[in-house]
Amino acid sequence: MKKAVVIGATSGMGRELAKILAKNNYIVGLAGRRANLLSELQNEIPTETHAKRIDVSKTKEAMALLNELIKEMDGMDLIVINSAVSYQNPELEWDNENETINVNIRGFAAMANVAVKYFSKKGYGHIVGISSIAALRHSCRSTAYGASKAFVSHYMRGLRQKLVNKKLKIYITEIVPGLVDTPMIKNRKGLFWVASAKKAAGQIFEAIKKKKKKVYITKRWTLIALLLKMMPEFVKRML
Numbered sequence: 001m002k003k004a005v006v007i008g009a010t011s012g013m014g015r016e017l018a019k020i021l022a023k024n025n026y027i028v029g030l031a032g033r034r035a036n037l038l039s040e041l042q043n044e045i046p047t048e049t050h051a052k053r054i055d056v057s058k059t060k061e062a063m064a065l066l067n068e069l070i071k072e073m074d075g076m077d078l079i080v081i082n083s084a085v086s087y088q089n090p091e092l093e094w095d096n097e098n099e100t101i102n103v104n105i106r107g108f109a110a111m112a113n114v115a116v117k118y119f120s121k122k123g124y125g126h127i128v129g130i131s132s133i134a135a136l137r138h139s140c141r142s143t144a145y146g147a148s149k150a151f152v153s154h155y156m157r158g159l160r161q162k163l164v165n166k167k168l169k170i171y172i173t174e175i176v177p178g179l180v181d182t183p184m185i186k187n188r189k190g191l192f193w194v195a196s197a198k199k200a201a202g203q204i205f206e207a208i209k210k211k212k213k214k215v216y217i218t219k220r221w222t223l224i225a226l227l228l229k230m231m232p233e234f235v236k237r238m239l
């Protein structure tokens with residue numbers, strides 16, 4: 001059986017993806033901060049799972065705990081780095097900016113670092129990172145979030161280049177969701193093309209199976225990405 005770790009499995013897309021992976025014969029390692037939600041999910045999944053309470057913002061500790069989880073699972077073939085926070089923070093409250101940077105950037109890089117080193121030793125593996133359409137916008141309301149997702153996208157492309165140069169069989173998949181109905185966007189107004197977490201997770205799983213380099217979730221967000229890429233800066237500022 002293949003083994004997958006989902007970082008940020010307690011809610012939203014990560015939770016749905018963990019269930020899909022389990023249904024598709026993966027032994028799943030579940031990670032996140034909320035221990036009660038981890039055990040709840042373990043009870044819901046009838047097949048073999050392993051859970052580890054990990055706070056990715058405490059990078060050194062989180063890296064050690066991920067290595068521990070991999071050992072407990074007796075290996076890992078796939079990791080999905082899905083954990084993130086997002087705040088509407090127009091006043092740039094520092095606690096929110098700081099947490100976003102710590103979780104979405106430092107936490108992401110720390111988890112990717114463990115995965116690259118583990119897969120490099122093993123000779124193969126698959127790293128999936130969840131970015132966002134927000135990486136293409138410079139939002140004045142969630143400045144740190146958009147910037148953190150631009151980091152995620154660029155970091156993954158850099159890793160892919162590095163691994164290709166080393167001729168290692170380690171796949172990198174960049175997932176770019178548009179809007180997905182999860183606790184992350186609850187209470188936000190004026191949203192459109194919002195997909196269910198289940199549908200989004202299903203499309204992420206398809207991308208994993210096909211070892212895609214990059215996918216927009218859902219697919220129609222490819223169009224928005226194209227428009228954002230072509231849009232002059234002054235038009236973006238009006239959004």
Ligand SMILES: NC(=O)c1ccc[n+]([C@@H]2O[C@H](COP(=O)([O-])OP(=O)(O)OC[C@H]3O[C@@H](n4cnc5c(N)ncnc54)[C@H](OP(=O)(O)O)[C@@H]3O)[C@@H](O)[C@H]2O)c1
Pocket residue numbers: 007008009010011012013014031032033034037054055056057081082083084085086103107130131132133134176177178179180181182183184185
């Ligand atoms: N929903 C959207 O519209 C949307 C759009 C574009 C991109 N995304 C991206 O999709 C991914 C999944 O988000 P979601 O929408 O499913 O949101 P969500 O339901 O809020 O899930 C976020 C997950 O991240 C985990 N997490 C947060 N801080 C953490 C920390 N310090 N250490 C470890 N885990 C942590 C949470 O677990 P704990 O709280 O238990 O730690 C939770 O499992 C994120 O990367 C998000 O940026 C979402």
